Amino acid sequence: MSLQDELTAVQRCLDDLVRSVGRLEQQVGGGLDIRRVRTDTDHLRDSVALLREAAPALEPERARPEVIRIPDQPYDRSLWTDSDDEGLGCSGRHAP
Numbered sequence: 001m002s003l004q005d006e007l008t009a010v011q012r013c014l015d016d017l018v019r020s021v022g023r024l025e026q027q028v029g030g031g032l033d034i035r036r037v038r039t040d041t042d043h044l045r046d047s048v049a050l051l052r053e054a055a056p057a058l059e060p061e062r063a064r065p066e067v068i069r070i071p072d073q074p075y076d077r078s079l080w081t082d083s084d085d086e087g088l089g090c091s092g093r094h095a096p
Contacts, residue, residue, distance in 0.1 A: 007052055
């Protein structure tokens with residue numbers, strides 16, 4: 001996954017958390033503990049927003065692969081004088 005995809009997934013989960021905390025707050029009431037949880041979710045939301053703003057600078061540059069050019073001219077036949085024909089064995093020898 002790319003960094004943007006990961007941040008989108010985090011944002012989606014955070015939105016679910018905020019909705020769940022809101023429902024919990026309605027059931028429990030406005031006590032100190034639920035306010036602390038609400039504050040923590042707000043801090044998380046702010047932190048993710050800051051991370052989204054910094055994301056383009058954080059994403060690593062993708063290196064372009066090096067292009068290797070292969071010439072169209074035939075290879076020099078002298079390069080292959082001491083090599084075996086693949087699957088045929090050396091010239092001058094006979095198969096068993």
